[in-house]
Amino acid sequence: MQSYLCDMQEWPESADTYHVRDPRVMKAVAHPLRVRLLGALRVDGPATATELAAKLGESSGSTSYHLRQLARYGFVEEDPEQRDARERRWRAVHQYTAWSELELGGTSEGREVAGFMRDRQTEVLLANRRSFERDRDSWGPEWIEAAGMSDHLARLTPASITALYARVQELIREMEAVDAADPAAERVMLHLAAFPIRGYDL
Template sequence: MEESYDISDPRVLKVVAHPLRVRLLGLLRSDGPATASELGRAVGESSGSTSYHLRELARYGFIEEDPDRRDGRKRRWRARHRYTSWDNRRMHATPEGREAVGIMQARQVEVLVQAMRSFDETGWPAEWLTVAGISDDMIQLPVEGLRELSDRMGELVHEVAARHAGRPDAVLVQVWRAAYPREQVIEAARRKEEER
């Protein structure tokens, strides 16, 4: 499996941003090769619907048939890349690109919310309850600082994953990283008031 699928065409990013397609691709990346029927049962859709969306993902290079795991007449699909990436600046150069990024980021938030709900409903042991979750910090950084933070967080994720790879007690863990500059709302309101 290749590391990343770097998308530069907003139309291709929109293809994967479809709610069902992003779920199917995520399952193939996390759980491995599967048939349309298996994926349909997993997401509560018909195999006809999942087949159509799998063919669309294949058409745009996100997935492929798994030649090593052919099941008679059943097609087994596998992801071609570990993750999907794009250059925000390049995408934001056009209205279509901005729209595609907005749709994709909304899908990412939906996946995060679903993962949180699933964790809460599953009943994980207490030791997982103490380490899993979400938090936020508010820090002041210049652009270079945010770039450094993002790069180092990515390096840390890969370093820790490599160190614990293959352990029998390891489970699949979803990790999200997000950082956005934020306008100081109160200060902006004061400026507006002073302009009146």
């Protein structure tokens, strides 16, 4: 699985992705405040503990402690381009976190932290939807028409799902390159999930 803010099959190795294989490392980020701190740094860029505290409604002492814990496990680091020697700015080391459900699922601890991260992804999806609905009139007709969700029912093998994730990732990067210089481009949160079902039970 892969997550911008905080899973599916193993994604190709790349410099912008942190592949977590140790449940203890995943547990370090699977904390309600730490995963929000990491997400904020990935989305909005480097920030101090004080700035993050104000943004997330936490104390600077708490954000400072949890940033140090994230740094200990390689998720964040001090920003080498410090604007002020008197303040410590932090940045995310990677854009994505990836893990293997099979590897982490070998222990109860691994299953627990992977489940937390899946729940967090769902929370982010719902928050994105609520935010768009709240501000939809400010986006204009093109964005109102383009934004949304869809679901599909398909008969696929695990290998095909893995290939689908890879194809979608490639396509996203292609589209990013096409739109890189377009002033109409905005940051867009894309979500992709696939779970096998044996019947309709919703």
